[in-house]
Amino acid sequence: MPDKPPKAVSRSLSDLLADVRLSGQTWVYGDFAGQAGCAVAPGDAVFIHAVIHGELRLACTGGAMAELGPGDVAMVLSGEAHALRTAPGARAQPHEGLRRSAGCDVPPAMAFGDGPRVTARVLSGRLQAQWPGDVSRAALPSLLRTGTTLFQSDAMPLSGMGAGSAALLTRIAETLLIAALRADPGCRRILSAETRDPIEDALQLIVASPAQAWTVESLARSVGMGRSNFAAHFTQAVGKAPMEVVAERRMEHAASLLRQGRMKVAEIAEMAGYGSEAAFSRRFSRHFGITPSQMREEARAVREEAVPMPRFRALLAGARSRAVRASENTAEPATTTGTIPSDKIFFTQGRRD
Template sequence: MAEALTEVLSGARASGGLLHRAVLTPPWGVRVQDGAPLAVASLVRGEGWVLPSAVADPWPVPGPGAEPGDRPGPLPLAPGDVAVLRGPAPYVLADDPATPPDLLIQPGDCCTSVDGVDLCEEIALGVRTYGRDPDAPTVLLSGGYQLHGDLSSRLLDALPPVLVLRAAEWDAGLMALVEQEIVRDAPGQQLVLDRVLDLLLVSVLRAWFARPEADAPAWYRAQSDPVVGVALRLLHEQPGHAWTVASLAAKAGVSRANFARRFTELLGEPPMAYLAQRRIDLAARLLREPGATLGAVARRVGYADGFALSAAFKRVRGVSPAEYRAGWPVRG
């Protein structure tokens, strides 16, 4: 199952990602409404709760009358636990589910009070650190991707609204590195923070996908299928090859009709549609590499020239490759 997972996770590449360290005294509540497509949060010390979007908005927390399963409930966090939340809906981190937020994280990395007063200078405690008491008992680390284009659509589609891993379920020691880099102010530090955010996300998702009880996405489960798994490995290892349904079926050792039907049943889309999305996700990543030309990227991902790639890219992503490179806020 490694090939598909590696390729999907390799699409996570933050650019201008945000990481912060909060030092908080109970009662505390932070509502994050910055519209980021994906966020992570973890406690270094103290205790807290994460309230996903269905709970955080509208506030307050729904009472006992809510139907089971209709809305994800608040989830506790202990030191070393990590939460991954899919945006752009808001979420709340608090010392208790009943504590209303008194700090709002807005788009553009702006911190305000509930009534809109800017608090950035008032609560600044140093480099990327905020709070009102440097010796407060709770330390919270949080970060987020700022552009949908920094993440593959296949990855975002695979994630639940919120997932939480306990400290014993993943490499929680990584948070020591995260905390160390957050407060560092050195040349090129944003680039370092971007890669730290990527490393954190990959570490968490790798552990999550490996859990037997995880609701792994179809492309992950299909890797173990004796027919479709063969084709998936080929599509991920050689995305630029001129694959057809017939050639993939031949590699898998079944008829074209049987292969197409089985692939579509397991993946929810035909083989060529899967390949087209795979190629565009790879092209999006390659386009952000320094010096990459449109023609070279096109040839690498299986298009005849830059014109063909540009047309396909805009059809799938909604913007041209040039707009994407310029930092256009593309959809996943």
């Protein structure tokens, strides 16, 4: 029998979000010294990482990635293996504190790396999730990024101090998850009361995680369809094959990162889902007609031209111009050889011997 799109959901978005629950008390601080990292083993859980200070990159085995800074919160909804690193290529030590569920009252701290000082601190949790019965968890993005804007900027650090911290942190995480699901267009569509279009859901998954190792089969499974029917319906609706759209989205994602000018080509290749920088460069050049390095340099030149001269520099330039004009006027030689009028003679007092 041919696959059919999921049936219409009659419940409101609030009803569905009310069924989202997080439980558990597994929380731990991670202190990263120098170039360090941690590797989190997969599990039937939702992993949450809130950056207290410093900057890290989170990379999932499925290809989803995120650059995180102070105040950012990342949620690995899929429970897949992932790693946090302060620098590309940093060694990722196993994160024993998140290997299994283990309740605590106050989050302990674990150290990663052996640098002279702590460069990043992360508060991480491993929690059990309950989802609405008529919502497929597989259709949700594997990685969801949010922030603590609902609370004060120091809400997470303060909540992790003192007795009862774990219970409070879990409630905060649940609130942040519901807010993130509500705010994300793709998640809202999946949870909405309208009839869901599996092809539109697939497009949203590709846009949200372009670096993930998508295949036609994995996309079809994520939206609840068989491979053959999904491929046929997708090509008919979009006008392109699923993997063509995946490749185009990866190129757009890579171009956006290149224009920002903050990352190396090898890093961008990885974040675009390519294991080889050479393969990425060849695909990029065929798609855009220029190499990744050329696009980055062109974007840098445009940024430099667009930067206005700071006001104080403009003032200094104006002052210099006025000074030059004044010096030119005073430097003109005197052409008058006549007698100076007596009323224009000035006397200065000299030294008395």
